[in-house]
Amino acid sequence: MVCIRCQMVVRAELEKLGIQYSYVKIGEANILGDVHPEELVQLSVALKKSGLELMDDKKSILVEKIKNVIVELVHYTDDQIKVNLSDYLSEKLGYDYTYMANLFSEVKGITIEKFYLSHKIERVKELIVYDELNLTEISYKMHYSSVAHLSNQFKKITGLTPSHFKKLRNKRRDSLDNV
Template sequence: MVVKAELEKLNIPYTYVKIGEANTIGEISQEQSEQLDIGLKKSGLLLMDDKRSILVEKIKSAIIELVHYTDDQIKVNLSDYLSEQLNHDYTYMANLFSEVKGTTIEKFYLTHKIERVKELIVYDELNLSEIAYKMHYSSVAHLSNQFKKYTGLTPSHFKKLKHKRRDTLEDV
């Protein structure tokens, strides 16, 4: 809504606006770009026009959508999924992501999976077997091993803790 309002205020025609992306019709002037940037910053948003940064943000968004907001299991491996979703060679995306973020796509993905598992543990609506199934782990043991590797705690020990439960998505 904020992006649409700013585009309309500056009379910049667009075809669509969705989370993390807006497609404008034609070129926008330097002055319009600067005004848009100022307007977006007032709302805590950033204008990104660097193609590399945009692709990294699209990779992050695709992973976050997959892990946190979709219950579907992808039918292919993560590299094929991202290549298909973003229309780029995975090797290029992996190298770019590592260069920009200082971590691998796989590590980013697994970190988000563990954060989602933490969330499900805290909600206390599913047992560990159900969480493992929902998060597409091959077994509870696999989930527990990966959880311990990333958090230093077993899932049951984590559940007993009353503090330091989860990180925000922005901190992951």
């Protein structure tokens, strides 16, 4: 659940089933009280129809939390983290980074760093398409050390320079769920 619409779907399904909750946020819902197993099955089926899934194993939940922290960091905040990504994730989630990195790679098939960079580049694409900021401003907003650094990473991941990408406005961006 990495977007606002996903949260709305989860809230609606919980309300349809009469399941009380205290909050629904990116990747997580806090259910109040006990939920009958039959209601969990109904919720699971309803969520699958919307492309979402109910998770109950701790490893999958941790991987989702890692993804959600990164998505929130890249797409929903302009703050620059004061420490490196590994320390930030460890601090935020309360797990050893090596454990999280190994688990993430095992489950997702890519490293946390590649996932993070993919999301940064998707955000850069979004900012380029919006055409409100120039590349220098985007570089600053996304906390790159220079436009050259942004351009090199952009080309490495997309195969295009940012300026060439801008010319190809019709190029579809990936949804956050597919990054």
